[in-house]
Amino acid sequence: MGYSFDVDDVQYLRSAAGRAAVAELSALPLTARSRFADVAAARRQVGERFAAAALETAVLRRKAESKLEGSAGWLFTDAALQQATASVVARHRAQRLVGRDVHDVTCSIGADLAAVAAVARRSVGSDLDRVRLLMARQNLDAAGSGAVLAEADALRPVTRDTAVLADPARRDDGGRRRWNPADLVPPLDELLAVYSGRDLVVKCAPGLDFAAVPDDAEAEVVSLDGQVREAALWFGSLADRTARRRASVLRSDGSAWSITDAEPDDCPSEDVREWIVDPDGAVVRAGLVRHYAARQGLVQLDPRIAYLTGDAPPPGVRAFRVLEHGRFHEKTLRALLRRHEVGRLEILVRGVDVDPDALRRKLKPKGAQEASLVIARVGDQAMAYLCRAERT
Known part of the structure; x- marks a missing residue:
């Protein structure tokens, strides 16, 4: 703690x-x-x-240092730093708030507010924790921000006609994550009731049950450098009215792309081709695998799993060139690894009850080559694909 x-x-x-x-x-x-x-x-x-x-x-x-840019003179608590949004993600979210009056109603130490204040017309931050508010003042001053701070309860609005940003606490006093929206502090349903009709964005954990997301919200899942970081629920004029689900894929080098459920999702299931593609976690978590496949000219190995296949992978991803494939049998795989002289083996599993570490010990790879083994349930069969991972 x-x-x-x-x-x-x-x-x-x-x-x-x-x-x-x-x-x-x-x-x-x-x-x-x-x-x-x-x-x-x-x-x-x-x-x-x-x-x-x-x-x-x-x-x-x-x-x-690796999470918050320009934070050399900042003050933190351990819990606040854990929940603080990475700078790249915070700037991405702030882009929808450019030129607005914005109130961060759970500002904590000010990490999100600093990104918002840099692009908003006017910005306000509030919190009930006086210690974190004092830290936020230090941090915002260090960032050159003139955001106004106030001690206030997020469930008792103190501003009008502002876009509202909320980041409910997602850990209990023991540091354990809260996954149930009702267990957040403040609870998600209470936030939505208090700010009903307002332009609102609520930062949530990526494990949020999207079946519980209100129909008038746009749910966005964001990843950074291949790791899913957060979900955000957008309401009012902040939401994209053409889409209910969005995946945004960010990189630390500044590149980014997104995809929504407004795009076509025509995607058949076919036999494996030259390449296997494992979509970014944000795409998978947002339920947009078929939409991504349709955009990239790929097909699914099986409609129940997220692995895609095609004759050419999308640019800028880590994809798997298929060397050999067949039904999953340990004895066959041992012979296959010996034939390809594989000594360093990455094992990826989806839809099959296999422990990668235990399987690696059983296969006893030995050799100078490196390979990836993709194991997936296709139809009613467990299939194995020996591949070479490549950055396209």
């Missing part, structure tokens, strides 16, 4: 002495192995009262 900051901690960390202390502690190793030595050093350098706060801040800033 991390250190529990109080108001005095934050005021110290914002002072010249606190800033200097964190800068000095940031030079320590800050690893699990060095933890005891780091704590002792912090107590010597900072004193007992604020040593834990300063050391935790140094640790969290290092963790934030």
